[in-house]
Every structure is written in structure tokens, then in C-alpha cells.
Amino acid sequence: MTKCNSQITTLFIILALACAVVPAFSIEESEAKSLWDTCVVKITPKCALDIIAVVFENATISDSCCHELVQEGKVCQDTLIKYIADRPTLISQETQYLKKKYDLWNRCVSISTTA
Template sequence: MANTRIQAITLFIILALVCAFVPTFSVEEAEAKSLWDTCLLKISPKCALDIIGVVFENLTITDSCCHDLVQEGKMCNDKLIKYIADKPLLIANEKKYLKKSDDLWTHCVSISPTA
């Protein structure tokens, strides 16, 4: 079971990285660079994986990662999830992923001491 979880998370990381360097998808190269430069540098790789896992794999997130997410900001969270959800393999469920992202944001804001 844990092996499947690791494989799924690894798949999403690979997908995100590949898509970041292939501008032929729906997000332009400048937008991908902006996402990496302004958002993903503000959050730990583990928390980024947790966020992706919650939205795309129904996993859970720690309170400390919720705090990091709130510190990162809603715009960055929305950009990251939209960027991944826009990919051809995921676009059919994009609305579901965006809703889950909003639910995650609401949850994290409610438990974050800086909210």
C-alpha cells in the first residue's frame, strides 16, 4: 500500500517537472518559470508533495505543512494545482481537483495560527 502511494506521488512529481519544461502544454513557459521562481521555492518539497497528495490522491496533510501552505499564499497554491490539473491526463477531473484544492486551503487557514 505504501509502495503504491510512493509510486503515485512520484508520478505526479515527474509529471509536474516534465510539464514545467515542456511549453507545448496549456501553460506557457513564462508562467511555468514564474510558478517555480515565486511559489515553489517558498515551501519544502515534502509539503509540496503532501499538498499534491491531498488534492490528487486523497492523502492527508500535516498541520505544519498547512501552516507552510498558508504562508505560501492562496495564489501560489491555486497556480500549482491549476498548473498540474491542466495537464492532458488530468484535465477531465480539473474541476474536482480545484474544488479539493479550495477545501484544503479552507482547512489549512482554519487551523493555521497565522490565519
Template sequence: MVKLNTQLISIFVVVVLVYACVPASAVEESEAKQLWDTCLLKITPNCALDIIANVFGNGTISDLCCHDLVQEGRVCHDTLIQYISDRPSLRANETQYLKKSDDVWNHCVSVSKIAKN
């Protein structure tokens, strides 16, 4: 029961973060729903939070989350990070966030390649 509550809370936090961070003018409602349906459901809420924490803070990302991220795909990853970094409060450091996003992606691709071998 506790695990289910933790998962529900994690999902709620991810939804709130995405909707809070996505500028209304950047994404039409149908685009946001399509992005949600095709991208965010491929990774766990905890991994989504780890990715966001890594790009926009000092968080870490596990090998398992890296695998999920690579399965999600580069377009989904880039689009989500771009939407979040486009917030007025984050725009000043957008270049830094996009660089960290690339670093996370490259790290995760290398981790996924090693896991396959």
C-alpha cells in the same frame, strides 16, 4: 549526510513533478520560472509533495505544511494546482481536483488561524 540526500531527492522529485505536470502550452518558460521563484520556494519539498498527494490522491497534510501553504498564498496554490490539473490525463477529473484544492486551502486557513490564537 542521509538527511541532506533525502532533502536533495525530495527537491528533485518536486521539480520533476512540477515540470512533468505543467503542460508546455499552458505556461511560457518565463512564467514557469517566475512561478517557481515566487511560490515553490516558500514551502518545503516534502510539503509540496504532501499538498499534491492530498489534492490528486489520498494523502494527508500536516499542520506545519498547512502553515507553509497559507504563507505561500492562495494565488500560488491555485495556480500550481490548476497547472497540474490541466494535464490531459487529469482533465477529466479537473472539477474534483479543484474542489479538493479548495478544501485543502480552507482546512489550512482554519488550522493557521487556530495556531495564531
């Protein structure tokens, strides 16, 4: 239970810092609330961080996280990635992130349909 609370706290801090560091480029408050309500609270914090790591780093994702992602839907993935990718330091690599996002989605759908 403590580990879960720690992961939730870590995810919340990451999202809050990302928004606070560059307030001029932050997404609208209603979008942030939508992200929180539709994605972050439904996908485990570990999976949300894994999804972000796959797209913005060179990480891998577990099959169980793929199942969670597909269950929540493409809009959830798109919103989560957009929230992070809209930062000025990341915009220049948008094409790379979009490809990784689509590759991740396709991989997760493939895993979910074969299980």
C-alpha cells in the same frame, strides 16, 4: 541535508517530466518560472508534494505544511495546482480537483488561525 536535496531533485524531476510529456499543453515558460520563483522554492519539497497528493490523490497534509501553504498564499496554491491540473489526463476531473483545492485551502486557513 541529503534527504532535502533528494526531495528537491524529485520535485524538479516531476515538474520537468509533467511539462515534457505534454509540451503542447504546458503552461507558458513565464508561468513556470513564476511558479518556481514564488512557490516551489519557498515551500519545502515535501509540503509541495503533499499539497499535490491531497488534491490529486486521497492523501492528508500535516499542520506544518498547512502553515507553509497559508503563509505563501492562495495564489501559490492556485498556481501549483493549475500547473499540474492542466494536463489532458486530468482536465476531465477538474471539478473534483477544484473542490479538493478549495477544501484544502479552507482547512489550512482554519488550522493556521487556530494555532
